[in-house]
Amino acid sequence: MPEVLKKPASFYDRFERKVGKDKLNTHYCPGCGHGRVHKLVAEAMDKLGIADKTILISPVGCSVFAYYYFDCGNIQAAHGRAPAVATGASRSNPGSILISYQGDGDLAAIGGNEVIQAANRGESMTIIFVNNAIYGMTGGQMAPTTLIGQKTATTPYGRSVENEGKPIRMAELISQLEGPVFVERVAVTDFKNINKAKKAIYKALKSQHDGKGFSFVEILAPCPTSNRMKPLECLKWVEENMIPYYPIKNFKDETETRPARRSDKPQLSTVEEYFDALNLADVSTKGQADKDFVKNFSEQRVRIAGFGGQGVLVAGVTLGVLAMEEGLEVTWLPSYGPEMRGGTANCHVILSGRKVGSPLVTNPNVLIAMNGPSLDEFEPVIEKDSVVIVNSSLIDRKVKRTDVKAIYVPVTEIATSVGLTAAANMVALGVYLGYTKVIAPEKLFKTIEKYLKKKNLIDKNIEAVKKGIEFISK
Numbered sequence: 142m143p144e145v146l147k148k149p150a151s152f153y154d155r156f157e158r159k160v161g162k163d164k165l166n167t168h169y170c171p172g173c174g175h176g177r178v179h180k181l182v183a184e185a186m187d188k189l190g191i192a193d194k195t196i197l198i199s200p201v202g203c204s205v206f207a208y209y210y211f212d213c214g215n216i217q218a219a220h221g222r223a224p225a226v227a228t229g230a231s232r233s234n235p236g237s238i239l240i241s242y243q244g245d246g247d248l249a250a251i252g253g254n255e256v257i258q259a260a261n262r263g264e265s266m267t268i269i270f271v272n273n274a275i276y277g278m279t280g281g282q283m284a285p286t287t288l289i290g291q292k293t294a295t296t297p298y299g300r301s302v303e304n305e306g307k308p309i310r311m312a313e314l315i316s317q318l319e320g321p322v323f324v325e326r327v328a329v330t331d332f333k334n335i336n337k338a339k340k341a342i343y344k345a346l347k348s349q350h351d352g353k354g355f356s357f358v359e360i361l362a363p364c365p366t367s368n369r370m371k372p373l374e375c376l377k378w379v380e381e382n383m384i385p386y387y388p389i390k391n392f393k394d395e396t397e398t399r400p401a402r403r404s405d406k407p408q409l410s411t412v413e414e415y416f417d418a419l420n421l422a423d424v425s426t427k428g429q430a431d432k433d434f435v436k437n438f439s440e441q442r443v444r445i446a447g448f449g450g451q452g453v454l455v456a457g458v459t460l461g462v463l464a465m466e467e468g469l470e471v472t473w474l475p476s477y478g479p480e481m482r483g484g485t486a487n488c489h490v491i492l493s494g495r496k497v498g499s500p501l502v503t504n505p506n507v508l509i510a511m512n513g514p515s516l517d518e519f520e521p522v523i524e525k526d527s528v529v530i531v532n533s534s535l536i537d538r539k540v541k542r543t544d545v546k547a548i549y550v551p552v553t554e555i556a557t558s559v560g561l562t563a564a565a566n567m568v569a570l571g572v573y574l575g576y577t578k579v580i581a582p583e584k585l586f587k588t589i590e591k592y593l594k595k596k597n598l599i600d601k602n603i604e605a606v607k608k609g610i611e612f613i614s615k
């Protein structure tokens with residue numbers, strides 16, 4: 142059967158980016174290599190039937206608009222961060238196919254470390270690395286892959302070894318790591334090379350589809366505009382100048398021998414590790430949810446902040462576990478600030494009746510400030526009408542904002558009075574729940590009993606919560 146050449150089904154019918162009534166053209170310049178590479182990627186997606194489970198990460202660069210062309214899941218990442226975004230997308234969507242599509246400025250310059258770390262971890266993704274030896278989008282500055290002698294906006298006399306070092310051969314570098322399964326360099330110059338490129342892209346995606354992990358295809362491509370050449374002239378330039386320095390070659394192919402890397406099961410290990418590290422037992426079941434309680438719950442976006450050792454992270458987890466027991470949706474995100482430079486250790490906790498989109502609490506409506514720097518840092522960003530619990534044992538100033546509810550509690554002293562200074566975090570939780578009553582504060586006793594691994598400290602922690610509730614009820 143002859144192969145019918147047509148627009149791949151993994152492309153949209155119309156390209157909305159391009160103005161004009163047909164919307165059939167791309168935004169790329171005449172002779173640009175990206176169009177050819179897009180087509181090869183879409184054809185491989187068609188052949189494998191993976192468009193529905195593919196997530197393509199567009200970079201910053203000329204291919205920033207890749208999401209206008211590929212009819213699959215799309216995310217646009219910050220400059221150079223596509224492999225990190227792909228890591229998150231891959232881990233949270235096991236079984237999906239990740240394509241990190243990147244230019245040479247994006248991948249080899251600003252994102253150099255991202256790609257090396259992702260490759261080293263053997264992350265489940267395929268990198269499509271379009272090497273056109275120049276920054277196309279920004280008007281032709283030098284890239285790490287710019288050739289010696291090549292004139293660019295930032296190397297007007299030509300790149301020199303003395304000034305800029307030699308061009309980096311990324312495929313060779315990546316293939317030295319043990320993580321990657323398949324690494325190949327191809328070019329989209331003539332039919333023969335395009336055919337090789339087509340096979341390599343297909344193989345790289347198939348290997349990921351088979352669960353083998355990380356694959357990398359470097360594609361030498363023309364950028365006539367930035368090189369100030371005509372399209373055919375630039376193709377010739379790639380053939381005569383780039384290919385001799387960047388040999389077209391397979392550097393690694395373990396697609397047959399490498400066992401599949403991940404199962405389709407969600408990876409829960411990190412959550413368990415967090416619980417272990419925080420000395421809390423695992424939470425495997427949710428309590429019986431009271432549907433009305435969940436539906437009417439007013440979302441709590443909490444920031445608990447202090448210095449290391451004050452138990453701010455544990456306080457966040459404990460609160461989260463309690464809320465999970467009540468059937469709420471919960472996120473908890475630790476943030477380790479530059480304490481030695483005045484930063485704080487803190488955590489973001491969201492308790493909600495609905496699914497939580499992002500775990501970041503940029504503008505909290507509850508702040509528990511355990512030390513001065515925490516109040517200084519977060520007071521300006523809390524929302525109007527927020528509840529602010531101030532550890533007055535260590536913070537001697539008052540809250541300046543007049544549109545929030547400030548509660549001053551000597552939490553450290555109260556904790557010391559029950560014989561466990563480290564339970565200041567629990568005093569604070571007692572105050573918070575005792576004041577807001579978003580969840581009945583007494584329910585925290587059970588949570589502590591059930592999940593605190595250090596059994597000998599349960600009584601004192603419960604006592605600390607009680608003292609907090611007592612303080613606020615007075």
Ligand SMILES: Cc1ncc(C[n+]2csc(CCOP(=O)(O)OP(=O)(O)O)c2C)c(N)n1
Nearest residue numbers: 201202203220244245246247275276277278
């Ligand atoms: C953080 C950040 N730094 C710099 C830029 C400017 N910038 C946009 S695209 C680009 C380089 C793109 O070159 P390349 O990755 O080779 O892709 P091409 O455009 O050639 O396809 C740069 C430096 C940016 N957008 N963001």
